[in-house]
Amino acid sequence: MNTAIALLAWLALCVFLQGSAKVKASLTPLLALCITMLYFSLAGVLQVLWPAGLLFYLLAFGLCGFTLVKQGVKTLHNMLTPGFLVFAVGCVLLLAHFAIKTPMFSEWDEFSTWGTAAKLLKLNNSLYTTAEMGWVWTTTQSPALPLLAYFAQFFGSGFAAWKVYWAYDALTLAVCAALLAPYTLKDWKKALPVGLLALLTPYFFSVFYRQVHLNKAYLTAYADIASGLLLGGALVLYYTLARQGQPKVARLWQAALPLAALALVKENFYPVVLVAMALLVLDAVLFAKPKGKALLKKAGIAAAAVAAALLPYIMWQAHAGWANRQNAVTGGQQTSMDALTAALTALRQLLGMQPQSQRFSEVLQLMGPTFVNKRVSMVGGGLATCLFIAALFACAFALQQNKTLRLRIALAFGVLAAGFVAYQFVLLASYSFIFSTSLETGLFEYDRYVSGYYTALFLLGVFFLAQAARQKQPEAEKAAPKHRWAVPCLAIAAGLLVCYHAVFTGKINLEAASPKWTLLYWAGWLALAVLPVALALLAKGRARLAAQSGVLAVGIAVALLFVTLVPPGLSALDYSTRAYHQQQMLEQNAQAAAEYLQPGERIFFVCQNGTGLQWFQYSYYFLPYILDYSITGGVSILPPGTPGANPEKAKTLEGLQQYLQQNNCTTIFVVALDDVFIETYGALFTDGLQSFTGQPVLYLGNGQGAYAPVQ
């Protein structure tokens, strides 16, 4: 119900933006969502989340009413575009679908950061940075996406994970709508493959082999997919704002909004935001119509708009720093190098101005092979994906007849390619000096970190190619038609089909593939690389048709890959309810235990031989009750002198008693035990831990330092 109100508020805001601010109808959803993220971030930092949120809802409906009264029903008629309809209808369908299926969180980071942050926001009506929690590092968390989820369940009191998913998917649909902005309902034929591509993009960059478990695209609270889509959306939006191929500087604020929001979506995407901003300013200055003094003025406007987009990020950094200091007082600590120091150290070591640390040289050695071999999309490793995307850009470049647009495509590709190299450097620095994960199994979750950039490049490539398919039919097309150009178009399809088949049969594991398959695989990619040249030579005068066929071919190929690699029942659309049983059980355990708790009670957590995951999960499920960090955060608690015991964290029986008293832990939640724990600490429990038979047991303190089981 509260989610339906949120959707209505967004739609109302869209109507206002279209009617009164003269934004293209299909671009309004993306802007409305970005405005929501930015507004709520500001309100959160100012600590007025609840009243400001109420005001936002009132404003959205009020402004919509104002627009309708002033401009009449004509505005509503203007809203009827493919993009806006996809957003509105898609949101309604997803809302109904998720309300029935109620998917839950299930991944590690959803419990340790993203999902818990959203739940804290909802329960406290204030930013998670200031919330009380069993641990301290949530301050590094970017706020925009959890706030979007907060908006989606603003009214009412309960918290539901599926509403978080719904809010993030609304963002996906908004980006899809932005991609469809140039089309009217009459152009549905051209819009359809583009829309399909946009909807399947989250799968394209998260499915690498045939799925055997539920694929989490559209069911994730991670920021990776969302940040990539938002970057792509921002760039597409900017290139949509053009008249006769030239940028409209006065409308630059529209593109600055998503970039500003993006800076608050994912921390390590910030350098990429800077790259995108550089591209926007360069493009606006180089290609805007006025020359001379007027150009200077326009360049000033462009630079100012882009600089203004940095403000929210600076504001957030100030807030996070403040919150960090607050936490430091209560025992928080800096665990790793800050980003700037890491980047500078990496640069010095790379240029040989400083001897390379062992971890740095290890990471450096891994970067190359990981880029080539590690699968990052449905078509294969990073190199193959780069070739694929480059082919999209090259086709668009070759087929675009407008000279200005051609140069703009080239500029975009050049800047973004340079940005890609820079982003690899950011990853190098991150893996070397910020992340502390082991390198034995390669670079940890490398595919997840790079997928965002590929996603954005892919969306922009598709947009440019689709743009080439929309150009006015040149006279030459009627005058001298030849059908030879169909050959390269077939080549694109054939190249993709070869890859598709190779992926399907699982034969393109490049390290251990038979020579025949490796050859075929590379032949497929060579076809893609040679293609734009062939197209440019052959397609004189038939560029529009060629581009349209290209879009169709890519659309069909991606749809085929999707159907092959994601069996029915393993996607968000059709998964078995059984997939979330484990989570349902944990939630039930926490809810059953919570019946016995008084408001404000703190729970000590015992999970011997755990990995910490269960501690994060129960931290999330027990909220608003606080699960104490419990000395180790869900890893074994050991007495001093035991092999493997951390001397700082080892506790004797008295030590544990003291800890419980100091941290005001009035209850103990036991999930897993071992002999060491029963022997050492059994005396704390009135039943000597006999009640524990594998199922979690809650022990309540009797006020005299002993704990009794709840039956």
Next chain:
Amino acid sequence: MSKKKKKHSGAKQSAPREKAWKLPLICYIVALGLYLLGCTYSFVQDTSRIYSGAIVRQAYKLEDLALESIEQLADENGMQRFVSTDDDPKILYYSLQGTYITRVGFNATSNKPGGEMVLYYTTSSAQGLKFTDRQKVWAQQYADGSWYFDLGGKKVYGLRLDPDTTGGVVWTVKELMFNAPKPFGAYYAPNAQPMFLLLLLPGLAAAGIQEGRRIWRLAKAAR
């Protein structure tokens, strides 16, 4: 949503060459027809196999099957009971000789939720006991709470049912049946993913055909 789009374009475009909505409409009707035909085909196939004796409906007792990480308990009200002893319990049956299996019914209740429930199958005798992630189906649930696995009429050599993934779950089995009856409606029951594709692919095909026709015309004009 594409249907909506189609109506609008049909209403507005006053047929310069031909009616714009005609081709997509045909594509959607054909796709729907093919889909229903496919459903009917599998219904007819299953029915004929039942009559020819290729599909045999058979209920199994736990004694007939191989059990791993499962301890049988005393019967209760004439129903068999078992408890899973670790997080990977398996009920196995591998003396099938390429028998057609449509649907495996598992009418059972547990004392608590137990995580994922999956049925693995093998499709050649050479495969032996090598069950893979590529050959598995997830459990689905009837309205009355009993479970079933839909294999869609595959020639099967071995089956492996993993009832839970947590261990310590007590199951009460009313019935475990190979080729459990599949109601007529189930052949036509819409699933979300096919529906999603049914909504998009015919439109895509229509766009492709139209584009292809234009190319054809241009090529002909060139000659």
